Structures are given as structure tokens and as C-alpha cells.
Amino acid sequence: MGRLLQLLLRNGGFVTLVFVELFCFMLIVRYNTSQAVIWANTTDIFGGRFMERRQRVSDYFYLQERADSLATVVDSLQERLAWARYVQVPVRDTFYRVTYDSITGTDSLRRKYLRPLYEYVSARVIENSVTSVNNWLLLNRGKSDRIEPHTAVVTPNGIVGIVRHVSDNFSIVMSVLHSQTQITASVEGTGAFGSLEWDGNSPEVMLLRNISKHFKEKIVPGARVVTSGYSLMFPKGIPVGTVVAPPAEDGENPHFLVVKVRLGQSVSDVTDVSVVRNLFSPEIDSLKSKIKR
Amino acid sequence: MNSSLFPNVWRFLGLILGQGLLLKQAVQAVGSAYFNVILYPMFILLLPVQLAAPYLVLLGFAVGISVDMFYQTPGVHASAGAFAGFIRGLVFAAFAPKGGFNAKDPIFAPHYVSWQTFLSVSGVFFFLHLFWYYSVEAFTFVYFASIVLKTLSSWSITMIFVILYAALFNPKQ
Numbered sequence: 299m300g301r302l303l304q305l306l307l308r309n310g311g312f313v314t315l316v317f318v319e320l321f322c323f324m325l326i327v328r329y330n331t332s333q334a335v336i337w338a339n340t341t342d343i344f345g346g347r348f349m350e351r352r353q354r355v356s357d358y359f360y361l362q363e364r365a366d367s368l369a370t371v372v373d374s375l376q377e378r379l380a381w382a383r384y385v386q387v388p389v390r391d392t393f394y395r396v397t398y399d400s401i402t403g404t405d406s407l408r409r410k411y412l413r414p415l416y417e418y419v420s421a422r423v424i425e426n427s428v429t430s431v432n433n434w435l436l437l438n439r440g441k442s443d444r445i446e447p448h449t450a451v452v453t454p455n456g457i458v459g460i461v462r463h464v465s466d467n468f469s470i471v472m473s474v475l476h477s478q479t480q481i482t483a484s485v486e487g488t489g490a491f492g493s494l495e496w497d498g499n500s501p502e503v504m505l506l507r508n509i510s511k512h513f514k515e516k517i518v519p520g521a522r523v524v525t526s527g528y529s530l531m532f533p534k535g536i537p538v539g540t541v542v543a544p545p546a547e548d549g550e551n552p553h554f555l556v557v558k559v560r561l562g563q564s565v566s567d568v569t570d571v572s573v574v575r576n577l578f579s580p581e582i583d584s585l586k587s588k589i590k591r
Numbered sequence: 592m593n594s595s596l597f598p599n600v601w602r603f604l605g606l607i608l609g610q611g612l613l614l615k616q617a618v619q620a621v622g623s624a625y626f627n628v629i630l631y632p633m634f635i636l637l638l639p640v641q642l643a644a645p646y647l648v649l650l651g652f653a654v655g656i657s658v659d660m661f662y663q664t665p666g667v668h669a670s671a672g673a674f675a676g677f678i679r680g681l682v683f684a685a686f687a688p689k690g691g692f693n694a695k696d697p698i699f700a701p702h703y704v705s706w707q708t709f710l711s712v713s714g715v716f717f718f719l720h721l722f723w724y725y726s727v728e729a730f731t732f733v734y735f736a737s738i739v740l741k742t743l744s745s746w747s748i749t750m751i752f753v754i755l756y757a758a759l760f761n762p763k764q
Contacts, residue, residue, distance in 0.1 A: 310643065310644055310645040311643070311644020311645055311647065311648055311676075311677050311680060312644075312677065313645075314644070314645040314648040314649060314673075314677075315648045315673055315674065315676075315677040318648055318649065318652045318669075318670075318673040319670055319673060319674070321652075321666075322652070322655075322666040322667075322669045322670035322673065322727075323666070323670070324666070325665045325666030325669065326664075326665070326666035326667055326670065326727065326730070328665075328666075329665040329666065330664055330665065330666065330667065332730070333667075333727075333728075333730040336730045336731050337730070340731075
């Protein structure tokens with residue numbers, strides 16, 4: 299400290315000069331137009347470069363997070379691929395049996411047999427609400443992106459809702475946080491399934507209703523809840539959430555059990571979603587219409 | 592110190608007014624970017640030789656900012672003045688004879704040192720001051736060639752006025 303003071307005293311002129319020049323610099327930039335313009339441009343150039351470099355550094359620190367999120371995406375893509383292959387129909391002829399890969403299946407013969415059941419369209423949520431009894435979302439994809447009403451909206455972590463109305467470029471999604479939501483879901487590994495509903499309370503928790511009473515012992519907190527597949531909209535096995543409390547008797551319907559499910563995908567902060575389109579839903583609908591009355 | 596106070600105060604006022612009222616008008620009448628006379632650093636040059644560097648810097652700033660009031664360029668002359676105050680010590684050290692000027696001469700003037708020494712020291716001193724001034728005025732070294740040109744042309748004209756000043760007033764303290 300003493301040495302530093304000595305240094306300051308010996309170079310008093312220089313130290314004074316530095317301070318005075320800094321003050322002058324401030325005056326010049328503040329009160330002189332041409333110099334102020336030059337200064338502003340210079341700081342813009344260097345500020346821009348600096349910000350860019352800083353961004354690069356901070357990007358580096360978020361690499362782990364980005365890698366994680368990319369891994370999740372890869373996982374979900376693989377899951378979808380597996381599911382797409384699952385519905386492939388083996389091509390059989392008199393000599394041998396071949397299963398074509400639906401990714402390479404391009405000619406008409408193959409396409410006829412190799413058919414994925416679902417198509418995924420990625421979309422971004424541009425409007426969202428979770429506070430009312432009936433909540434809606436707005437997506438930035440619509441008819442021109444092959445989105446139709448009555449298609450499911452999911453993320454790799456869970457389900458988000460069902461498309462109800464579409465315009466050319468946008469679509470309105472009935473959030474799962476809606477009083478009319480009824481989605482069939484099952485508790486993984488037990489075979490228990492019920493109807494997923496929202497009681498309008500916590501936006502994180504939904505109720506799985508109408509579960510048969512004999513599943514009471516089998517359902518434990520922490521068990522995964524997935525879509526059951528008994529629906530044209532949601533493919534089988536899409537994650538929904540986890541059981542948070544042991545099953546209880548349903549107050550509204552005492553012959554059945556009700557389970558609280560914490561959603562895997564929080565609707566309040568969802569941004570990137572996939573719209574799941576069942577490629578055969580028109581065909582299945584018209585087929586089903588034959589048994590109606 | 593006390594005896595040298597009033598001559599310096601008069602010099603301060605006289606050079607500021609001379610610079611801001613007379614020389615500025617004369618230069619504007621000529622109207623060329625390469626014709627300029629900056630005489631006020633004479634005040635810094637003629638401050639007592641014994642004065643410590645921080646005071647020189649502060650007084651240089653003071654005379655500069657006063658001139659800035661006339662030129663409506665706040666900070667530009669002040670910056671050059673402070674720089675001149677700092678550089679004076681270095682120029683003196685470079686040109687001083689073995690014993691230094693310090694002991695017997697109260698101020699650095701032709702009355703005490705030879706005309707030759709006075710002209711070399713003031714030449715370097717005014718050149719550095721003008722170079723700093725034009726650099727700050729341009730505020731970028733993109734126009735380095737023009738800065739050097741302006742410095743050289745204004746320096747040659749200014750030096751005539753420096754000689755005139757020293758010969759006419761022949762300052763002794």
C-alpha cells in the first residue's frame with residue numbers, strides 16, 4: 299500500500315493528467331456534436347462486437363442445457379420412429395418375408411403397406427392462458443400446415459390439449475386445463491385406465507377419474523401415467539405425468555377411484571409443441587359411421 | 592512564489608482574451624482549415640519552472656477550458672491544455688543542461704535561457720500541443736494525414752507569434 303502511494307505521488311502529474319483527460323473526454327463527447335457522433339458510432343461497433351463475444355461465452359455455458367434438451371428431442375423422435383415402425387405391415391410373398399423401413403419406403407407398392415399411423419407437425423405456442431376454468435392456446439400453425447380440428451397437441455414431456463378450431467395459418471387449442479377435457483389415460487404397468495379431467499384448481503394437477511376399485515393397491519405415488527391409445531387423437535404411450543397421491547374414493551362417483559396426477563408438461567410455460575395427426579382418422583370415422591344406429 | 596503570482600494571473604487573462612477575441616477573429620477572417628494560431632499554451636510554458644506537475648496539468652486544463660468558452664468546443668482545448676501542462680516537464684527534462692534550469696531561473700524565457708534553447712523547447716512544446724489538439728478535434732485517427740498537415744501548417748504560423756510574444760513582452764517572472 300505504501301509503495302502504491304509512493305508511486306502515485308511520484309507520478310502525480312500523470313495521474314492528474316489521466317483524470318483531467320477523462321473529464322475532458324466526457325465534456326467533449328457530451329457537448330460537441332461531431333465528436334459525439336464519432337464516439338457513438340465507435341461504441342456501437344465495439345459494443346456490438348463485445349456483445350457478440352459475450353453471447354458466445356454465455357452460449358458455451360448453456361451448452362449442457364442445450365445438449366440435454368436436444369437429447370430429449372432425439373429421444374422423443376426415436377420413440378415416434380419406433381411407433382411408426384410398429385404399425386408397419388410386413389410384406390409377404392411366396393419366397394420370403396421382408397419388412398421395409400418406412401423412412402426409405404418411397405414407391406407406391408411400399409407406401410401401400412408401410413404406413414405410419416401418425417404425423418407430427420411442430421408448432422409454437424403464441425398465446426396461452428392457465429388462469430380461467432376453460433383455457434385455450436393459440437398455435438402459429440393452421441390449415442396450410444395440414445393441421446385439422448380434433449388432433450392432439452403434445453410435447454416430449456406430456457400432453458397439452460386438443461385442436462378445436464383452425465384458420466389458414468393459426469389454430470386454437472383446447473388446453474387440457476379445460477372443464478370439458480376428457481382424455482383416456484392409463485397408469486403404466488397396472489392396466490388401470492380412467493378419464494383425465496381438470497377440476498379447475500392447480501394448473502399443475504389433473505384428476506384421473508373412473509378407475510375400477512380393484513386397482514386401489516396397485517397404484518402407487520410416482521407411477522407414470524400415459525395415454526391409453528383408446529382414442530383416435532392421442533397415440534398410445536404419450537407421457538402425461540406422474541401419480542402424486544394414493545387413489546381415493548371419488549366423491550362424485552363412489553364406485554370408482556380418483557387419482558391425482560401431476561402433469562409432466564406444465565401448460566403454463568409450454569412453448570414448442572407437436573400436433574399429432576392421425577392419418578387414418580377420416581377413414582376410421584367413415585367406417586365407424588356405419589355402426590351408428 | 593508570491594512575486595510570480597500576479598504576472599501569471601495577468602498572463603492568464605491576457606492570453607485567454609487575446610486568443611478568444613483577437614486571434615480567433617483573425618483566423619476566421621483568413622478562413623482556412625490549415626491556418627490557425629494557438630498562442631495560449633504560452634501561459635503554461637511561462638509558469639514557474641519549479642511548479643509541480645499536477646498543478647501544471649490543472650492550470651493547463653483551466654486555461655484550456657477558458658479558451659473553450661470562446662470557441663464553443665467544451666473540453667477540446669481543455670484536453671490539449673492539460674496535456675501541454677503534463678508534457679512541459681518532459682520537454683524541459685529533454686532539453687535541460689546538466690544542472691537543469693531549475694536553480695536560478697524563475698521562468699523559462701529568453702531573458703534567462705538562450706534564444707536557441709527557448710526556440711527549440713517552445714517549438715517541440717507547441718508542436719505536441721497542436722498535434723494533441725487536432726487529434727482531439729478530429730476525434731479519430733482515420734484522418735491522420737490531415738491531422739499532421741494541420742498541425743505542421745498551424746505550428747509554423749503559431750511559432751511566429753511565439754517569437755513575437757517573447758520579443759515584445761520579454762517576460763521576466
